[in-house]
Amino acid sequence: MKYNFHKSKLYQTLARVSEGSFARYLSFHLHQLFQKLNKYPNDIVIETASVCNLNCTICRSVKAELGRKNRFMSLAIFKKIIDDIAPICNTIGVSFCGEPLLNRDIFQIIRYASDRGMCVSMLTNGVLLNADARMGILDSGLNFMAISMDGATKHTYESIRIGGSFDTLVENIRLLVKERNQRKLPHPSIDLQMVITQKNIHEVDAFAKLARGLGVERAYLKSLHIDRSREDVDYVKNLEKDYFVNSTTLPARYMIDKKGNLELKDKGLCPQKVKTPVITTDGKVLPCCFDIFGEHVLGDIANQRFLDIWNSSKYINFRRNLAKHRRLPMCANCLPSDYKTINKILF
Numbered sequence: 001m002k003y004n005f006h007k008s009k010l011y012q013t014l015a016r017v018s019e020g021s022f023a024r025y026l027s028f029h030l031h032q033l034f035q036k037l038n039k040y041p042n043d044i045v046i047e048t049a050s051v052c053n054l055n056c057t058i059c060r061s062v063k064a065e066l067g068r069k070n071r072f073m074s075l076a077i078f079k080k081i082i083d084d085i086a087p088i089c090n091t092i093g094v095s096f097c098g099e100p101l102l103n104r105d106i107f108q109i110i111r112y113a114s115d116r117g118m119c120v121s122m123l124t125n126g127v128l129l130n131a132d133a134r135m136g137i138l139d140s141g142l143n144f145m146a147i148s149m150d151g152a153t154k155h156t157y158e159s160i161r162i163g164g165s166f167d168t169l170v171e172n173i174r175l176l177v178k179e180r181n182q183r184k185l186p187h188p189s190i191d192l193q194m195v196i197t198q199k200n201i202h203e204v205d206a207f208a209k210l211a212r213g214l215g216v217e218r219a220y221l222k223s224l225h226i227d228r229s230r231e232d233v234d235y236v237k238n239l240e241k242d243y244f245v246n247s248t249t250l251p252a253r254y255m256i257d258k259k260g261n262l263e264l265k266d267k268g269l270c271p272q273k274v275k276t277p278v279i280t281t282d283g284k285v286l287p288c289c290f291d292i293f294g295e296h297v298l299g300d301i302a303n304q305r306f307l308d309i310w311n312s313s314k315y316i317n318f319r320r321n322l323a324k325h326r327r328l329p330m331c332a333n334c335l336p337s338d339y340k341t342i343n344k345i346l347f
């Protein structure tokens with residue numbers, strides 16, 4: 001695990017040096033230190049789309065009425081956010097409850113943040129990475145891309161990622177890696193990830209082999225999250241019964257208690273130290289990516305500056321009392337405190 005971390009860091013360093021932007025690399029890390037010292041957010045997730053082209057069996061966000069006013073974040077609001085947060089945070093993600101590649105401004109969105117020295121990452125289902133989208137991504141300055149691939153065969157993948165085409169995805173990834181390498185671009189670094197469930201547990205080795213063959217930088221397994229912050233008996237029961245893997249060797253954030261209920265393995269303090277806010281397509285500021293229903297709105301970027309929201313008594317109270325001590329339903333289900341140990345890096 002450590003090796004992979006260093007490999008990834010080394011990759012970034014070499015990428016930036018070879019790009020002739022070592023000064024930028026140095027300034028990036030000094031900025032991160034500044035963020036830490038000043039207790040600013042570690043990174044900020046900006047939801048660029050709250051709708052999806054797939055309907056994955058494990059994903060709750062597409063099964064719920066999220067109630068967002070805008071399904072896509074506009075370029076104008078995005079620019080306002082970036083201008084606002086640039087002095088205090090230089091790491092952003094552009095995915096939350098939907099598929100970012102559905103936003104027709106996504107490449108300009110990434111370019112805008114990248115031109116302001118931000119490190120930008122994207123989580124995507126990758127299905128829409130056709131020739132135009134690949135060119136858009138490679139021209140955008142995106143630093144990291146993680147592609148969700150919950151199976152190593154057509155049957156398994158398509159029975160979990162409903163609406164996705166395994167063959168199309170594999171070809172998209174193969175061409176993205178090839179075109180990036182042909183253009184000698186240092187990024188995006190490309191990862192493949194699989195949420196481990198009963199449905200794909202037999203394909204772990206095949207997944208690693210497939211990922212290696214595609215030439216991506218990393219492949220890893222993620223643990224299943226079962227959101228129980230709201231009543232939805234069918235969703236929860238289905239995931240508990242047919243998807244959850246009770247394992248000590250594979251990623252699992254829950255264990256089964258004496259009464260047979262799923263419990264987080266360790267319920268210490270907030271794993272993200274309440275320092276990873278989300279801004280939704282309609283500009284609402286949420287405490288973290290587990291608030292998929294947007295129940296804990298701490299401010300609105302449409303009429304407030306980010307730092308005013310971050311320093312408001314509402315946010316301070318949330319950080320101190322609610323999240324830190326896991327007093328909310330979503331906090332009881334999210335991640336163990338030492339969550340970094342539960343993902344398994346395959347290479």
Ligand SMILES: C[S@@+](CC[C@H](N)C(=O)[O-])C[C@H]1O[C@@H](n2cnc3c(N)ncnc32)[C@H](O)[C@@H]1O
Nearest residue numbers: 058059095096098099123124125148195224225
């Ligand atoms: C909600 S998706 C949004 C980005 C994009 N649509 C995608 O699928 O990558 C973000 C990530 O959440 C993961 N995910 C969805 N449902 C999950 C669950 N129940 N447990 C763990 N991860 C889940 C997806 O596999 C994906 O990696």
Ligand code: SF4
Nearest residue numbers: 052054056059098125
């Ligand atoms: S592609 Fe992503 S957002 Fe869409 S349903 Fe699947 S996991 Fe959810």
Ligand code: SF4
Nearest residue numbers: 270288290323331334
């Ligand atoms: S759900 Fe609660 S404990 Fe978990 S990351 Fe979010 S704020 Fe922290």
